[in-house]
Each structure stands twice: as structure tokens, then as C-alpha cells.
Amino acid sequence: MDWFELLAENFMVEGGSPLHYLDRIVAAYPCVLHGVSMSLGGDENPEHSDQLEALIRRVQPPWFSDHLCFTGSAHANVHDLLPLPYTDQVRDHVVERIKRVQDRFEIPFAVENVSSYLTYKDSVVPEWEFLADVAERADCALLLDVNNIFVSSVNHGFDPYVYLAAVPADRVVQIHLAGHETRPEGYRIDTHDHPVCEEVWELYAAAIRKIGSVSTLIEWDGQIPSFARLQQEADSARSVRDQALEAARASS
Ligand SMILES: [Fe+2]
Numbered sequence: 448m449d450w451f452e453l454l455a456e457n458f459m460v461e462g463g464s465p466l467h468y469l470d471r472i473v474a475a476y477p478c479v480l481h482g483v484s485m486s487l488g489g490d491e492n493p494e495h496s497d498q499l500e501a502l503i504r505r506v507q508p509p510w511f512s513d514h515l516c517f518t519g520s521a522h523a524n525v526h527d528l529l530p531l532p533y534t535d536q537v538r539d540h541v542v543e544r545i546k547r548v549q550d551r552f553e554i555p556f557a558v559e560n561v562s563s564y565l566t567y568k569d570s571v572v573p574e575w576e577f578l579a580d581v582a583e584r585a586d587c588a589l590l591l592d593v594n595n596i597f598v599s600s601v602n603h604g605f606d607p608y609v610y611l612a613a614v615p616a617d618r619v620v621q622i623h624l625a626g627h628e629t630r631p632e633g634y635r636i637d638t639h640d641h642p643v644c645e646e647v648w649e650l651y652a653a654a655i656r657k658i659g660s661v662s663t664l665i666e667w668d669g670q671i672p673s674f675a676r677l678q679q680e681a682d683s684a685r686s687v688r689d690q691a692l693e694a695a696r697a698s699s
Contacts, residue, residue, distance in 0.1 A: 503554065557589055626647075
């Protein structure tokens with residue numbers, strides 16, 4: 448493995464085995480932090496921000512990331528990454544939140560696209576336009592989850608390659624890949640408990656041809672396989688990436 452992504456909230460503790468292993472992994476490998484509770488569409492939770500700041504100081508990652516979503520309302524956290532209505536008002540709110548995050552932590556922040564199972568009548572632009580607009584206005588990085596694009600494209604009936612075409616390539620610092628579940632009704636659920644499917648590998652190759660070589664992480668956090676099987680999936684990502692880079696070189 449070249450590097451690891453650490454789920455930030457798992458290490459927001461006072462001590463014990465999580466921090467013991469955290470320090471060992473950080474000493475041995477490059478690590479980035481990935482959060483799931485910032486709730487950019489909601490209000491800032493000062494306690495979460497303080498804990499995140501302590502963790503960032505401890506790990507000193509090259510960047511950290513969280514999702515373009517909300518995870519609850521007021522002080523109720525539903526522990527799910529809920530999609531946002533894509534309106535100007537929500538965009539302005541999210542941009543302000545991201546700017547404050549970047550000002551406070553002083554390291555690059557990457558926002559990630561989520562998978563979703565519903566859309567809002569209030570949305571005035573498609574997700575890909577909203578994402579690009581937020582990134583531009585907040586001047587932030589992007590964590591592009593290629594599996595999430597595909598899952599949402601099936602669930603909502605859009606072309607994942609239209610989404611990819613709208614992504615500002617120079618802002619992408621990291622890619623996520625994962626496996627998902629196909630329900631008998633036809634829709635997809637982002638379960639992170641399967642191998643990466645063929646359509647997502649193809650979309651990943653297209654993403655690499657567009658973006659170039661960026662750090663890629665396999666998210667496999669349900670029905671976790673042996674480390675050797677996970678390593679195999681990471682090796683597959685390397686080989687798809689190398690072929691895509693070669694194809695991009697040959698056609699330029
Ligand atoms: Fe992801």
C-alpha cells in the first residue's frame with residue numbers, strides 16, 4: 448500500500464488503542480484524513496471542529512476531506528450523508544462553510560460528491576454544475592468519488608460521463624472507488640462491501656484520462672475482505688490507471 452485514508456471520527460477520542468494504532472500508521476505511511484460529520488449543508492458543530500483541529504495537528508495530512516451533504520439538523524445527527532438541494536442559497540451557505548474550514552485549518556480541503564437516492568424539486572442545477580460552482584467559489588479541492596457518480600447516475604437516470612465532463616480536473620486531489628449493491632428493483636446502494644464493478648472501472652479510466660494521475664483509494668468497509676484481497680483491488684486500480692495514462696499519452 449502506498450498510503451492510507453483515516454476516517455477522522457474514528458480517531459476523535461482521548462486515547463486508547465485507536466490513537467495507539469493511528470500514531471503507528473502515521474509514522475509508517477503517508478496518511479490523509481477523511482471526515483463524515485462536518486455536515487457542510489448544516490451548521491458548524493464547534494465541538495467537532497475542535498476535535499478535528501486536534502487530529503489534524505496530530506496527523507499533519509497533506510489534505511483532508513468531507514462530503515457535499517448534510518448529516519442532520521440542529522443537534523440531531525442521522526449518521527447518513529444526505530444530498531443537498533442544489534440552489535443558490537444552499538450553494539452560498541456551503542461555500543461560506545468551506546471558506547471558514549480552510550481559513551481555520553490552513554491545509555487544503557477537498558469536498559466529495561455523495562451517492563444519493565433522492566433529489567429535490569427545489570434544485571435549479573444538476574449536481575455536477577453545483578459541485579463545480581461550489582469548488583470554484585470556495586476555491587477548494589475535490590475528492591471525486593467515481594463509484595458515487597455511477598450509483599447516482601443509475602438511481603437518477605443521468606449520464607455519468609456528462610457528470611465527469613463537468614468536473615474541474617485541476618481541482619481533483621483524490622479519487623474514491625468502491626463496490627456497491629444492485630437491488631432487484633434496479634437501483635444501486637453505495638454499500639462499500641463489493642468489488643469495484645466493470646462500469647466503475649471504465650468510468651475511473653475515463654476520469655484518469657481527463658484528470659491525470661491522482662491518489663486513488665478503494666473504500667471497502669463492509670464485509671471487509673482479507674488484506675490480500677484488498678491489496679488485489681488496489682493493484683487493479685494501479686493497472687487501470689497506468690493503462691489510462693498510457694492511452695492519454697498515446698492520443699496526445
Ligand atoms: Fe467516497
